[in-house]
Amino acid sequence: ERVLVKETISEAVGRLKSALADLGLPAEPTPVGSAVRDTWLPGKADIDIFLLFPLDYPSDELGPATLAAAERAFGAYKLRYASHPYAVVELNGFEIDVVPAYRISNYTELRSPVDRTPLHNRFLLERLNDRMRSEIRLLKAFLRGIGAYGAELAVGGFSGYLAELLILKYGSFLDLVKSASAWRPPVSFTLEGEPPDWVAESESPLIFVDPVDPRRNVASAVTETQLNRFRSACSAFLKQPSREFFTEKTLPPVSRQELARMLKDRGTTLLLVLYEGLAEPPDTLWSQAISGAFRLKRALEEAGFNPLQAEGWTDETSRIALVLEVERAVLPVVEKRVGPEVGGPGEAGFLKKHLGARDTLGGPFIEGSRWVAFKARRLTSLRDVVEELTSGVESILPKLLRGSEPRILLQDDSDFPGWDDLLPFLGEFLRRRRDFFAERLVPPED
């Protein structure tokens, strides 16, 4: 595989060079990423070739020039968007990203985030040796094995670049694992030197200051859960090492019938809120899905439905699903409303609002130090409440999901779960992958 990757890169660079020359474009094709650095996981090589333009090249021509070069070099291409439009082409069965950026010598010249990538590439190429490369591949396999590999929102884990820096910092996989098992979040690192001022104020659980741009946290995508998963897995690995840590885990898919049985056994209600026709980049769809699920969970918590878990899903093209498991599908009419302190601010307003109101079922009366009233809920069914929460421009949901009317499905609805490609995700959601390494944290019986 390694030979084929190398050949593919050099062939692609050659083609792009001639294309750029033919078109009279002042850019230099520069391969970057794990494929060039020889730190990719088997079968996971992603080849990125950056076209580096001089700083005086007009920003709005970067995209068109890149697409023109890609078309001339490879014929067909797929259009994508990041900082600028870019092209995805195919060669020898590999997908290759052809991405425009400015050629800069350090971060002070940065025009957009993508300009940083060639700096990362150069920085690592100058420092990595073969032993480190194999340690990096080991770390990446470990991260993938525990489900913490990838900076995308759906994972919230460790990027490849972060893995490479961690090996640079610690020298070897095992030295990193030994250290990480003793980390107490929040933890912060620089490759060398003192941390910049912003580190003390950051709320990230893990901070690794980017050696090519000291204003940036390389680990900003790492969630609290993934950081704790990593350090816990490190402890487990030290206690009882195993090949299991380095293999990718997959759950067998579930059928609709199995899903129905699981829900019956759990006695809970599964709620789906489905959106279609959202043409946005994958990252936007993921962030809206995740934030939408989080906000809906919080709102249902306040409403009293006791949500147990919530996650967002997207097909990365145009559809989003908010997936929630809740304890209750119906609330009682009566609700206990705890009001302001007796004699405190807001007292007159609370009393005026609830005294003799049609929906006041009892009180206001004093309980402890506060005024309390029993009120009648206007809506008591989960479906009605979710409908109200998700509809209208005043909805609690994030921007992209506001204004459009979603489909609301509960598990007993005949058309549940709505989309077939959602089924695997629902299976994972309900079976909630046990962290396999947990058993290695328990001391063996005597």
Next chain:
Amino acid sequence: ERVLVKETISEAVGRLKSALADLGLPAEPTPVGSAVRDTWLPGKADIDIFLLFPLDYPSDELGPATLAAAERAFGAYKLRYASHPYAVVELNGFEIDVVPAYRISNYTELRSPVDRTPLHNRFLLERLNDRMRSEIRLLKAFLRGIGAYGAELAVGGFSGYLAELLILKYGSFLDLVKSASAWRPPVSFTLEGEPPDWVAESESPLIFVDPVDPRRNVASAVTETQLNRFRSACSAFLKQPSREFFTEKTLPPVSRQELARMLKDRGTTLLLVLYEGLAEPPDTLWSQAISGAFRLKRALEEAGFNPLQAEGWTDETSRIALVLEVERAVLPVVEKRVGPEVGGPGEAGFLKKHLGARDTLGGPFIEGSRWVAFKARRLTSLRDVVEELTSGVESILPKLLRGSEPRILLQDDSDFPGWDDLLPFLGEFLRRRRDFFAERLVPPED
């Protein structure tokens, strides 16, 4: 009424004097309480006559001697227990308590709480004048009108003695009301002089140091709710005074049908836990009922049934009812168990317990900084959970209620509510008397 009370007291004292002389007992009959001090509310006179024995009289003969004297003076008597056994007799339609105590000159000689009462009586008789007496009656009527009169556990309010001291302190009802409307709990008073050291450490919301025994808080029975009710009612009275404050409030009784309709409207579940055959003094029954209801509420909260309110009731003879309104009568099977911190103490124990256990439905997995598991509940119905909580010697309930099997009734049971004399209490419980003075705290509309 006043004349009849006075005549009754002097006749009773006369009869007891001769009886004591006939029996050769060295005690002096001494009338005490609001009847003697002329501070009782119309129709509410309680006549207490203390038999004061010299300090060298054997403690265990106080009761028998008192009962013998009561029998000789009045014929029939009912036996009751406080610090010592005592007698309740009838004369001219009044119930008279004949209570033994030691004759002491100050609190340092105190043998039991009951010895203090004659000291209170003497203290007040020496200080009250006619104007104060009528102010005291006004205050007592006000306290009764807002439902805060009485130091018994079922009320948790202001005792008659506390009302008398408050008038002594403030001089008049209106001056007290003006002050109290500005109280910010916790508040503490002495009649004169500096408060003793224990006051600073007390957790009572209201403290009035007993002028005849500086170790004692006269207001120790006053709950936070009743103190706040009193000061709020004082504010309301100052804003919009009315006769309404001085009239006793009663709710019309409810029928079983009305009760059923109210519960249906509220959409909640009413739970009764009924105990019979508990032969204990009323105060013990009340304290066990109130504490039992409180503990059961807390346990059901932890179990996830969302109790809205809980109260204890007793017939003051032998039966106790714990009355709870809960939001849910059934829980889902699955329960989210949030465990210890990742890498923290208890981690191995939590993982060992839940890994592969039969009742583990998902996990353990890491969420944020903690281990989490989805567990199957062993019991999901309210009735089953309450049965388990109330049965056995390990029950969460207070001592008197432990070991005996209660009857557990839900509103749909055919024999609900079990006891007819519980019905008025249930009516009050569900209608949850609005604090009538609340509307007087709202500024009138322009």
